[in-house]
Amino acid sequence: MHELMIQTDRRDQYVAITDRVQRVVAEAGIGDGLAVVFVPHTTAGVTINENADPDVVHDTLEQLDRMVPWRQPFYEHAEGYSASHVKASMVGSSVTVLVAGGRLKLGTWQGIFLCEFDGPRSRSVWVKLVEG
Amino acid sequence: MHELMIQTDRRDQYVAITDRVQRVVAEAGIGDGLAVVFVPHTTAGVTINENADPDVVHDTLEQLDRMVPWRQPFYEHAEGYSASHVKASMVGSSVTVLVAGGRLKLGTWQGIFLCEFDGPRSRSVWVKLVEG
């Protein structure tokens, strides 16, 4: 298992981590298999989304914010960031990516993003490789 | 493959199953690898969320209910629980968790939850371990 450390600097932020995950794959010398990218946090997640136009990330974060408002009259969680938990649960805690020929196999426009929903914080990302 | 049986007792409910999945891992004697937790239902799912403050689960269920109302004028599904299907699809049918040193590797605040969206019902959870 490999660990990446990511420092976020805003409350809601997508941080592209494809290159760092790719480096883990290259250094492990794995040929074919799977890479599981797992975020051990409950107010952050990980997703695959478009990596070309940054407006896509902007629009996604805004839209998530409309769907899951930061304040709701029924929120009971005293620490006050229930919205972060809901968003994290919606995007999920892990992505599974194919590895072929020693490289992550992603679509042309795809990138892997750490999804920060309660930043700024210091975040971990775990990468587990399985050959096969 | 290992099967857990879970009895739910409300329409919407998160049931913590981390300890039971951990027991499967321990009994299988697996050292390092992956645990895939899969829910074979279409009105229930599985997610990873905060396991410390129960208010987080309360707030998550309420917020999902606002996003996906139980009744919508355009629902055509005769059995009447389309909202359950949509919520199940949003949280997903499986989570993949790393296993290291014979234990599930989760973040400090993370727990695995069966997500009931059409209870009360008797639910199955399948656990598949892959070494590597």
Added chain:
Amino acid sequence: MHELMIQTDRRDQYVAITDRVQRVVAEAGIGDGLAVVFVPHTTAGVTINENADPDVVHDTLEQLDRMVPWRQPFYEHAEGYSASHVKASMVGSSVTVLVAGGRLKLGTWQGIFLCEFDGPRSRSVWVKLVEG
């Protein structure tokens, strides 16, 4: 790795692909393990949902459309289909399904669906099998 090609014919559409994924599993001759179904697109995803009553898919697509409107005043993505990216991120880029005795192991009502959110288009689906 195996590739399926899917032609969609509407903007929003779920295409059942369970049988085609099952054929990949059968032809590979794998006994037990995992099948990872991965969609290399950013305006399409993959999910597991009910495969019996087509109204469930209808209602799910309608409900996703209410949650994530096609037009929002704050969308900045020039190509105009930010909603597709958000929906794709919500359902996710991959599903992991157990394989046992040479067959996909799904619940009675479950099917695997390619989720088109910006069709009609020609889509790829990658299937990776891991024995174990």
